[in-house]
Amino acid sequence: MERELFERILNSLIEGIIVVDSDETIAFINDEALEILGVNGEEATGAPVRETIPNTRLHIVLKSGEPELNRIQYLKEKTIVTSRFPIVNSQGEVHAAMAVFRDITNVEKMAEEVINHKEMEGLLTSIIDATYDAISVADEKGKIVLVNRAYTRITGMSPDFVIGKMATVDIAEGSSLHLEVVRTRKPIYNARLKVGPNRKEVLVNVTPLFVKGEFKGSVGVVHDISEIERLARELEDTKRLLRYMKAKYTFDDIAGSSKLMQVAIDQARKVSKTRATVLLNGQSGTGKELFAHAIHNSSDRREESFISVNCAALPENLLESELFGYVEGAFTGARRGGKKGLLQEANGGTVFLDEVAKMSLSVQSKFLKFLQDREIKPVGGNQTYKLDVRVIAATNVSLEKLVASGEFLPDLYYRLNVVPIVIPPLKERPEDIPEIARVVMMRLNQEYGRMVTEIDPAVLRMFEKHDWPGNVRELENVIGRAMISMELEEKTIRLSHIKGILEKPDKREKLPEGSLSTLLDDYEKEIIKDSLQRNDWNKTKTSNELGISIRSLYYKLEKHGITDTQENR
Incomplete structure (x- = not known):
């Protein structure tokens, strides 16, 4: 009898109610919930909630034990506002969860009648308080009858101070748009005013309210202009982020408005319109590859290939074959049919050589010939290929010093240094x-x-x-x-x-001082001693762990003066 009375009470409510048990099955669903959701009561009760109720989160509340209040949810042609609560037993354990929701599809119609229907004011206030923009509602005489929380945040004026007063009460500079709408019965859009004691600059839209053709007041929506400017910046950031995700960097992606950075960007913009070779100079992490992408994407080659090569990441023989390609049988392990080089892959486009200073002299010589003749010969081959490739190189060290020390070919330096651009740290x-x-x-x-x-x-x-x-x-x-x-x-x-x-x-922790060879020897000695101790001074196990031969291990033991007598120390 008590359960029947309980269900009759819940079925008389105008809110939908769903209760699920710890197994995520529907233990109870009232008539209003069935009507809103359009589901069959006999089929729903006892069914898994996730398979029965679209977009449900009750199973999440069951696991988290955290309530979710006033969540907007869209169901085909309906919009509902939902609150979900965990149900806790006497031991403090969550053993069920409940959702209480209401169809708010007709909220706009309810808002038109709010002035004549005071009983609806509480519901409307709850709804407009949830909006981020400031809202003020005036009656047909221009008196303020309702404002939301955002209105107080933006204007600095409380509801108790403004409600019941003429709509001029919050104007610091300009005229009341509510009173203008009272006079004209026409909407006003994008008007700039200053409001409140802090003279906050805002953008205002005011529209008339008509109920059955009769003018009943006006609704004003107030936007904080500083907020609009922030959103505009976020939009630009989002565009930049999307370009980043696509790995398509442009000059818009280069952040920095300092004079030094603008000089570098201006130089890069100008040279991007030419086919000249560019040398980007800058410390590690300054964004040299970003500049290379931007130059390519601003050039007439933007639709062609952009290939990036890190010269420091590849050993000498591999770098040569990667750049110039090779023919079948050129060396042991060469692919059948040979392989096209990256320079050929970049034909018509751009190749970016990062850390070009790490290129060996032999590869430098071959690359210099390519820059002079604009043609290449694959490793092991006799046929030459004419190429049209724009070269952008980058370095984080002084190539001039490397030229002076004989580590970089002077002719290659002059070929690369056609347009030098310094990216500031x-x-x-x-x-x-x-x-x-x-x-x-x-x-x-x-x-x-x-x-x-x-x-x-x-x-x-x-x-x-x-x-x-x-x-x-x-x-x-x-x-x-x-x-x-x-x-x-x-x-x-x-x-x-x-x-x-x-x-x-x-x-920061101070690094040890001394010559590099001495520091490396000391480090190697400590590693070997640690490994020996872990392996109970078993030299076979130690050599396997260190990845060296037993003969090499004995050599290093003798070199560092490590003896078995140290085992007991």
Whole structure:
């Protein structure tokens, strides 16, 4: 009897109610819920909720034990507002979950009748309070009858102060648009005003309210102009991020408005319209590859190939065959039929040679011939191929010094150094750091699935004082580590998040001093001793662990004076 009465009460409500048990099956669903969702009661009760109710989150609430309040949900032609609650037993365990929801598809119609139907005011207030834009409602005489929370946030004026007063009460500069709509009965769009005691500059839209053809007042929507400007910046950041995801960098992706950076960008823009060879000079992490992409994408070759080659990542013989290709049988392990080189793959487009200083003299010589003749001969082959390839090279060391020491061919240097562009390190343009940090933060949000929106000014000031030996790459590392350490609900990177990540140079661990060979020998000796101790001084096991022959191990033991007598020390 009690259960029947309980169900009759729940079925009389105008809210839909669903209760699921710990097995995620529907234990109860009332008549209003069946009507809103369009499901059959006999089939729904006892059925798995995930298979029966579209877009349900009750199973999530069951697991998390956290309520979800006033969530908007779209079901085909209906819109509902839903709250979900965990149900806890006497032992404090979540053993069920309940959803209470309402069809709000006709909220707009309800809003038109709000002035004559005071009983609906509470519902309308709840709805408009959930909106981010400021809203004010005036009656047919121009008196304020309703404002939302965002109105107070933007104007600085409370509901108790403005409700019941004429709509001029919040105007600091300009005329009341509510009173203008009372006079004309016509909407007003995109009017600029200053409102509230702080004279906040806003953009306002006011539209008349008609109920059955009779004028009943007006609704004003107030936008904070500073917020609009922020959204415009975010839109530009989003466009930049999308280009990043597609790996199509342009000059718009290069953050930095400092004089030094603008000089580099202007030089790159000008040379991009030509076919001249470019040499990008800059420390590691300054964005040389970004410049190379931008030059290519701003040139008449933008639709052709862009191939990037890191000269430091490939050994001499492999770099030569990768650049120039090879014919079948050119060397042991050569692919049947040979292989086309990267220069051929880039024909008509651009090749980017990063860390060109790492290119061996023999490869330099062959590449110099290509730049002179604009033709190549694959490794092991006799046939030459004429190519049209634009070359962009990059280096983080002084090629002039390498030329002087005989490590870089002078003729190749002059061929590459047709248009030199110097990309300044981060420490020389600290004014660019806030903009770069914001771009990095947005990209890492995408990569890490986070929603960080701000960087505390105190953090930015610390960033601006740091030397950044690793340049933008180091800045990315610091911001990334800070974001990983943040709680999911945190939106702002603060000093506490970078504590221990970004230290002053004098606080870094001091490296040992001495010649490189001595330091390496000392390190090798410690590694061998540690391995011997782990393997109870079994030399066969130790050599296997270290990946060296037993003969090499005995040689190193003698070299470093490591004897079995040290076992008991």
